[in-house]
Every structure is written in C-alpha cells, then in structure tokens.
Amino acid sequence: MEWYSISDVERLDTPALVVYPDRVRENIRQAVGMVGDVARLRPHVKTHKSPEVSRLMLDAGIASFKCATIAEAEMLAQAGAPDVLLAYQPIGPKAVRFAALIKKYPGVHWGCLVDNADAARAMAAVFAGEGLTVEVWLDLNVGMDRTGIAPGPEAVELYKTVSGLRGLRPVGLHAYDGHIRASDLAERTRLCDEGYAKVLALRDAIGAELRIIAGGSPTFPVHAKRVGIQCSPGTFVYWDKGYGDGFPDQPFSPAALVVTRVISLRGDSRLCLDLGHKSIAPENEIGRRVYFLNAPELKPVGQSEEHLVVDAGAGHGYKIGDIFYGVPFHVCPTVALYERAFTVEGGKISGQIRNSARDRFLSV
Secondary structure (H helix, E strand, O other): OOOOOOOOHHHOOOOEEEEOHHHHHHHHHHHHHHHOOHHHEOOEOOOOOOHHHHHHHHHOOOOEEEEOOHHHHHHHHHHOOOEEEEOOOOOOHHHHHHHHHHHHOOOOEEEEEEOOHHHHHHHHHHHHHOOOOEEEEEEEOOOOOOOOEOOOHHHHHHHHHHHOOOOEEEEEEEEOOOOOOOOOHHHHHHHHHHHHHHHHHHHHHHOOOOEEEEOOOOOHHHHOOOOOOEEOOOHHHOOOHHHHHHOOOOOOOOOEEEEEEEEEEEOOOEEEEOOOOOOOOOOOOHHHOEEEOOOOOOEEEEEOOOOEEEEOOOOOOOOOOOEEEEEEOOHHHHHOOOOEEEEEEOOEEEEEEEOHHHOOOOOO
C-alpha cells in the first residue's frame, strides 16, 4: 500500500483536499533542524491557513509566525501563537481592523510592515488614536518588485520618519526574495547573498539594532545558515510538485493532496475528472497544475470550473469511479479553494481540519 492510499476512500466525496499529519510533522521537524534554533523560525501560514496545523508548529516549539491577512493573524491568535507578524502594510480599513485585533488579543506580540512615509503616517494616526504603539518592520525590495522600499538612502529616511511617529516603533527589516528561483543551489545562494548584502548595508547605514526576517521557501536553505536572523518559509509544511521539482536540495515531502474521481469517459483515450478550476490552483499552464501519484501518465488537456479532462492513452483500462491522488503544483492557492481538509492517518480518514483563514473575516 502506497503512503498516500486511503483504504476507506469510498467515504470521501470528491474533489477533496487531504492532509497527512505525520508527514506535516516530519516537514516541521526538517525545517527546525535546518535552522538549528527553533527561535530562528518564523513560518508563514498562508499555505495551510489552519489552526490545527498552527498548533502542530506550536507543539514543535515554534513561537513566531508570519501571515498575510487579518484573518490569518486572528486564526494564529486563536490557536495560541504568542508572536505574529502581519507581513503586509495595512492601509485604510485594514489598519483599523489590525488595531482592533491587537486590542482583542493583548497577549500576542504583534507587528506589521511599512514601506513608505505616507502609509506610515496613516497607520500611525490609526494606531495612536487607539492608544497603541505597534512594532513595524521596514519592508525591503531586494528584487521581488512587488512591495517594499529599495535598501538605500530612501529607506534610511523612512526609518527616521517612522521613528518620529507616535503609534509606531521600528524594530526590524523584512526582506522577501521570492523572485529567486534558480534550481541550482549554488546559483540560488549567489543571488540570495547579493540581495542580503544590501540588507546588511542598510542596517549599518541606519546604525540601530534592528532584527532581520529574510527569505521564503526557495532561499530557506541559504538563510538558514546565517546567524541572528529569522527565516520565514511557508510552503515547506505541505510542499508541492512545483517546489519539489524546482528545489530538489530541500528535504520536504508532499503532505497535502487532492483526491479526484473519474466521472466520465471520453472516447477510447480520455477521462473526465471532478477536478476543475474550483478545486486546483489554475494559474499555471494546464500541464503544470496537478501530478497524479498513482497515474503519472495522465496528461491534462482541458479544464473548466468543475471538470478536468485528461488523456490516458488508448486502451487505458480506467473506469468510472476510479480514484486518483494528485500533488498540486502550487499548494497554497489550492488550499484556499477548500473550507476544510480531511486528515489521513494509518491509511484511513481520521478527521477534519478547518482552513479557517481562507475567509477574509473571522470576527475582526
């Protein structure tokens, strides 16, 4: 029996997301082992979005977390996380909600990002108006070109501006280098080191004792070897086909799969599965959305909201109701498509976990 096989799979309505807790625990163990000191690990929860998985991390000694939404932040507080960084610059109503969240969970050590002076002043007005002083991390653009300020003179000026605002306290530098995707570890290391050198130069230019959070999953092996910084991978907890193919140097294994059934036969070579856009992340080209562990020869050729058509070859022998176990190429947005996942232990369905932070609002 293969590790992923579910002996009572007939109980499972498909498409379904399934999670293997033993493999999740092993991925967490591997991540902790890579950094050496569990205090240096600040995992991003955007991948799993689950209080149950957050508690598995807490059980492993992880105390610091990162998230992207207010709902993810509240989910972490509800799970008992003591230290949460909102890796986002809260603007407008989001700043108001973040202030409300901080007041609702005063026992949590909170922080957020900032990358420009106008946003800093707006955030400071909201937080100071609520009687709060919130720790902020300068979000640095080291090549991702999504958010962040370039690590140079303008960043030094931003630090000075933030330092003078009531309601904010600058405490660190945040550098996400998700644009670095070289499969070769040596090349990935070279590019990562180039970006990180700019972060260190900025800290020296500011001349303050600032903490550093760096990297995501691709550069995790590089940053894990540094001293005195926190690393924030996220995908490692479930892993996926895309990162597994792209970064074979990393020790993680798939721990979350999609399960699907054959619902129709199309001629003598094609099958239709109940795995549409609503069930698997569709942003990649169609051949890079899902890989079937027990049927690697299947080639996706068409997809719509509720259906995936695959070519199985003439004389394939598959029949209506046959089960396939798929590894998502991109697990993070795939998880966000499911309100819950079914846990599999000992080859059987053992329970459910809620992907509660897929919602935009919990209570705040």
